[in-house]
Structures are given as C-alpha cells and as structure tokens.
Amino acid sequence: MKTVVIKIGGATVDAEGLLRELGQSIHKLLPDSFPVVVHGGGKDIAKQLSLLNKEFTFIEGMRVTDSEMVKIVQMVLSGDVNKRIVNALQQENVRAFGFSGVDNNLFVASRMLLRGQDIGYVGKIEKVNTSIIEMCKNHELIPVISPISRDNEGNIYNVNADLAASELAMALKADDLVFVSDVPGVLINDTVRKEIPTSEIEDLISQGYITGGMVPKLRSAADAVHRGVGRVHICGWKDSETLRKELTSSDSEGTVIFKQA
Helix, strand or coil, X not given: CEEEEEEECHHHHCXXXXXXXXXXXXXXXXXXXXXXXXXXXXXXXXXXXHHCCCCCCEECCEXXXXXXXXXXXXXXXXXXXXXXXXXXXXXXXXXXXXXXXCHHHCEEXXXXXXXXXXXXXXXXXXXXXXXXXXXXXXXXXXXXXXXXXXXXXXXXXXXXXXXXXXXXXXXXXCCEEEEECCCCCCEECCEECCEEEHHHHHHHHHCXXXXXXXXXXXXXXXXXXXXCCCEEEEECCCCCCHHHHHCCHHHCCCEEEECCC
C-alpha cells in the first residue's frame, strides 16, 4: 500500500465545491493507497485577523506571529478549517479523523529563527511521532492534520503547513508528497515546468523566478526528496480526478520535484 501525503492550502480549501471533490478524489485512491491530509488555512486566518483589526506581516513567506495571534491561528486551523475538511470527507464516505500536531505530540516543535531573526511563535518541527498516524492506518481512518504544534514546555507554535507536510512525509517515508496549490504548478515565465531536479531550486530562487510562498514550498520539496520521499508534486486542482492523475506520471499536469540519480 502506497503512502501519499497530501497538503492542501487555505485558498484551495475555500474554492467553491473543492472540498467535496477532495473527498471524492481521496475515495478513488482507496484501498490501494493510504492518504494523509495536511492543511493550511492562510486565507481564513487573514480573514479572522482582519475582523479583529490585527495587522500582520510576512518574511520570506512566513507569517510573523505574536502570542495573541497564535491563539487565533490555532482556533482557525485546528477548530474551523480542520473540521470543515473532516466533514467534507465524511460526506463522501471517507472515514476521516481530524487532529493537530499538538495531539499525542505528533509534531514536537521549537522556535524558528529566520536568518537569525525572531519571528515570534512560528515553529520548526524537531521531531515527528507517527504513532497516531499508524493508529489511523490500522483502523482505516484518513488523518486530517492541522500543523499547529507544541514544544516540550507546552508553548504553542504556528508551523508552516508545507514544512509540516514535508516533515511528516519524511517520517512516514511516503511514496508521494502532493502540494495542492492555487497555481497549476511551478510557473517559470508563466509556463508550468513539468519537472524540476532539486539541484536547480536554489538557482531559480536566487534568479527571482520563484518568489513568495513558493520559496518555502520548493525548499520543503527538495528537503523531502533528499531525505527519502519518493516524489514531490506541486499542482493545481481541477476536479475529482486530480490526485489520481498527479500520481500517474503520464497524466500529471503539475510539477514533479525529483532527485537526479
């Protein structure tokens, strides 16, 4: 049975009808694959922060997060977004179980410094405890995971969902890691690049072809491939056939990140 980690972003979660199609798409992968869903929710977080008149900034695609903001992020991701996804999957007869990196110490985090700069309660994952994932697999439950995590002192951190998905895929030695994005793939000069070897990624970033949130996404992808994940896919969402097509090389419409032999 193949293990497939699927990361869906906040903009994708909010797209009309997509969650229903996600449920259908995951249903089509069963029983040959064990899908594990990791989700973000940046759009929903921004909406909530705006309602509370709380300003925020990004540094290299990471949201600077203070102690008040991390509570809001946890509420939105682990409360609202997580349960919306679980509900949508169960409507398509996919038995889903939603939780966060906090639960059973799935992700043990520490404070992330970005080029030596403290960006608040933003975490990086130090350790992955996969026992709760194995429990889900044994009980034929599809995990739906919010990336909110904790450290050994009980501090709660906002963890980038791309990084969380990568770390989890590496810990599970996943066959495939799929990033479902709000773009059809990695765009170079407005054209989807079908394949990118990991050796080219830093050059593409330094030359300005890769910017914003795609920077941590591609770095996560490269790290994952170098540490045991079979392939990483970055794709947009079309319909309930999207996941099946992306996992079939001949039908793939997104970008595949791979390590050259």
